[in-house]
Amino acid sequence: MRLPRRAALGLLPLLLLLPPAPEAAKKPTPCHRCRGLVDKFNQGMVDTAKKNFGGGNTAWEEKTLSKYESSEIRLLEILEGLCESSDFECNQMLEAQEEHLEAWWLQLKSEYPDLFEWFCVKTLKVCCSPGTYGPDCLACQGGSQRPCSGNGHCSGDGSRQGDGSCRCHMGYQGPLCTDCMDGYFSSLRNETHSICTACDESCKTCSGLTNRDCGECEVGWVLDEGACVDVDECAAEPPPCSAAQFCKNANGSYTCEECDSSCVGCTGEGPGNCKECISGYAREHGQCADVDECSLAEKTCVRKNENCYNTPGSYVCVCPDGFEETEDACVPPAEADGGLEMVRGGFPEDRCMTSLCGHACAREATEGESPTQLPSREDL
Numbered sequence: 001m002r003l004p005r006r007a008a009l010g011l012l013p014l015l016l017l018l019p020p021a022p023e024a025a026k027k028p029t030p031c032h033r034c035r036g037l038v039d040k041f042n043q044g045m046v047d048t049a050k051k052n053f054g055g056g057n058t059a060w061e062e063k064t065l066s067k068y069e070s071s072e073i074r075l076l077e078i079l080e081g082l083c084e085s086s087d088f089e090c091n092q093m094l095e096a097q098e099e100h101l102e103a104w105w106l107q108l109k110s111e112y113p114d115l116f117e118w119f120c121v122k123t124l125k126v127c128c129s130p131g132t133y134g135p136d137c138l139a140c141q142g143g144s145q146r147p148c149s150g151n152g153h154c155s156g157d158g159s160r161q162g163d164g165s166c167r168c169h170m171g172y173q174g175p176l177c178t179d180c181m182d183g184y185f186s187s188l189r190n191e192t193h194s195i196c197t198a199c200d201e202s203c204k205t206c207s208g209l210t211n212r213d214c215g216e217c218e219v220g221w222v223l224d225e226g227a228c229v230d231v232d233e234c235a236a237e238p239p240p241c242s243a244a245q246f247c248k249n250a251n252g253s254y255t256c257e258e259c260d261s262s263c264v265g266c267t268g269e270g271p272g273n274c275k276e277c278i279s280g281y282a283r284e285h286g287q288c289a290d291v292d293e294c295s296l297a298e299k300t301c302v303r304k305n306e307n308c309y310n311t312p313g314s315y316v317c318v319c320p321d322g323f324e325e326t327e328d329a330c331v332p333p334a335e336a337d338g339g340l341e342m343v344r345g346g347f348p349e350d351r352c353m354t355s356l357c358g359h360a361c362a363r364e365a366t367e368g369e370s371p372t373q374l375p376s377r378e379d380l
Contacts, residue, residue: 029159031160035116037094047081070106075106079094097119131157132144133160133161140164141166148176151168153169184197184198202227203217204216210227234248240254245257257269261278270287271288272286280313293314294309304328305331307319
């Protein structure tokens with residue numbers, strides 16, 4: 001079905017936001033596929049090494065039908081296990097090259113025991129021998145025996161791709177990976193080998209292993225009496241950290257760490273290294289500790305019936321549950337109601353009195369009613 005022109009134009013911004021398709025370089029190369037097929041073939045040879053014809057009379061079968069070891073039956077068993085049914089590229093290559101594999105198995109195996117070299121390098125010409133690269137399988141930099149002097153990776157090594165240049169291992173540099181990078185020195189070098197060893201961490205360049213062998217000190221280190229020593233940035237004036245932080249020195253560097261929350265400025269970690277304490281804290285046993293304002297001799301919460309609760313660095317004053325809060329007191333429920341409370345069912349208000357023995361309530365008589373008069377049926 002074809003989209004209307006307007007709808008197709010509407011999809012354009014969405015298509016532009018889609019991630020790019022994977023690069024073609026990530027797709028397996030012909031050499032990679034060929035090598036994979038050979039690896040599976042070799043594994044199949046291992047898996048069938050101890051098998052036989054399975055007919056019950058192996059000696060007669062091998063004498064009459066030829067040995068299982070080099071038989072077509074074994075070859076078929078190996079070929080059947082090379083590719084998964086869902087692996088289209090593997091099955092496609094196997095179908096196209098099955099005759100080559102059969103010819104090698106039945107006729108050429110003894111003359112060319114290395115299947116990879118015969119099949120992928122010489123016959124299909126999709127790979128190169130180790131240490132060579134490119135369409136013509138030229139020798140890598142440094143030679144095919146020890147590409148890149150053994151200190152790097154040859155671009156295109158073993159394939160028909162790449163340019164043969166060297167990607168050096170850590171510590172090495174140069175076209176043949178024989179020179180040492182900064183931070184390394186040459187501990188061995190001759191016509192065939194070059195070994196670079198790491199300098200001391202204080203050295204940018206060096207001629208040996210210790211901090212006295214530095215040619216130049218690394219950043220954060222300084223030359224002192226013939227050796228590179230750490231610079232204590234924390235001793236600098238002004239200090240490198242803010243007033244709410246303390247400085248922690250490290251080899252060649254430093255870090256700024258936050259002071260404890262109880263401190264106003266500090267010299268180290270924890271409440272014991274505070275320069276001063278914040279409000280609500282006081283120095284106790286050498287460190288800033290919370291002041292319990294509720295336990296001070298001078299009462300903190302001054303309203304009548306009020307409760308004091310200590311909090312880190314402060315306190316709160318709260319009336320008990322059920323008490324009414326006024327400007328100068330926490331009033332109990334009975335006092336807050338003026339000594340009167342409503343009686344269920346709409347009765348007139350009762351007068352409640354509290355005493356040591358409990359409390360008693362008496363109904364207030366209204367005009368024209370005896371204090372002891374019972375409620376009428378209508379009131380119920």
